[in-house]
Amino acid sequence: xxxxxxxxxxxxxxxxxxxxxxxxxxxxxxxxxxxxxxxxxxxxxxxxxxxxxxxxxxxxxxxxxxxxxxxxxxxxxxxxxxxxxxxxxxxxxxxxxxxxxxxxxxxxxxxxxxx
Amino acid sequence: xxxxxxxxxxxxxxxxxxxxxxxxxxxxxxxxxxxxxxxxxxxxxxxxxxxxxxxxxxxxxxxxxxxxxxxxxxxxxxxxxxxxxxxxxxxxxxxxxxxxxxxxxxxxxxxxxx
Numbered sequence: 001x002x003x004x005x006x007x008x009x010x011x012x013x014x015x016x017x018x019x020x021x022x023x024x025x026x027x028x029x030x031x032x033x034x035x036x037x038x039x040x041x042x043x044x045x046x047x048x049x050x051x052x053x054x055x056x057x058x059x060x061x062x063x064x065x066x067x068x069x070x071x072x073x074x075x076x077x078x079x080x081x082x083x084x085x086x087x088x089x090x091x092x093x094x095x096x097x098x099x100x101x102x103x104x105x106x107x108x109x110x111x112x113x114x115x
Numbered sequence: 116x117x118x119x120x121x122x123x124x125x126x127x128x129x130x131x132x133x134x135x136x137x138x139x140x141x142x143x144x145x146x147x148x149x150x151x152x153x154x155x156x157x158x159x160x161x162x163x164x165x166x167x168x169x170x171x172x173x174x175x176x177x178x179x180x181x182x183x184x185x186x187x188x189x190x191x192x193x194x195x196x197x198x199x200x201x202x203x204x205x206x207x208x209x210x211x212x213x214x215x216x217x218x219x220x221x222x223x224x225x226x227x228x229x
Contacts, residue, residue, distance in 0.1 A: 032214045043222050044217075046217075046218070049214060095216075102147060103213045104161060105161075107158070109158040
């Protein structure tokens with residue numbers, strides 16, 4: 001149980017375009033989803049926390065207008081990287097939690113390359 | 116400040132040798148504790164977790180970890196390393212009562228010599 005699915009696994013986009021990444025909880029209703037970013041050869045850093053039906057909470061230094069997060073249902077959260085630039089190239093990964101299930105289950109991640 | 120420390124950036128062991136990866140945390144109360152492994156270009160695989168109870172935790176792939184409250188540590192061990200264990204290992208903690216986000220250490224890269 002507690003499976004989190006993330007799509008796409010890889011995406012290459014042109015600078016200035018927007019990219020949407022989906023995170024789904026497949027077998028439970030996730031009241032909270034978390035988005036992390038991992039730069040090459042670095043650790044994972046929490047970007048934002050999204051609660052179903054409310055605005056996301058962003059960590060310090062994360063631009064909320066660049067990284068739009070929507071958590072419209074209990075099984076889906078999306079991260080949209082707007083006006084992407086090469087410095088946004090990174091590995092993005094999500095996790096999900098709910099009452100009785102801590103957020104240690106991660107999706108498979110999305111490798112974004114902006115050219 | 117709350118933190119997770121993995122003091123070893125890179126460790127090299129011979130195949131068949133034992134392994135111990137260190138993890139220390141700095142929190143006011145005992146957090147939830149996790150170890151993940153990440154192969155190059157891949158996502159995270161959960162090796163094991165500690166919530167409460169027995170302080171020696173068994174995980175997948177022959178890994179185990181021991182929680183030592185007095186040392187604020189959660190070291191990962193494996194008695195005999197295989198070449199396929201070469202990867203990046205991350206220790207992570209989660210605060211009890213939080214929404215469920217994790218805080219990661221910087222990782223330890225494991226290389227395995229034939």
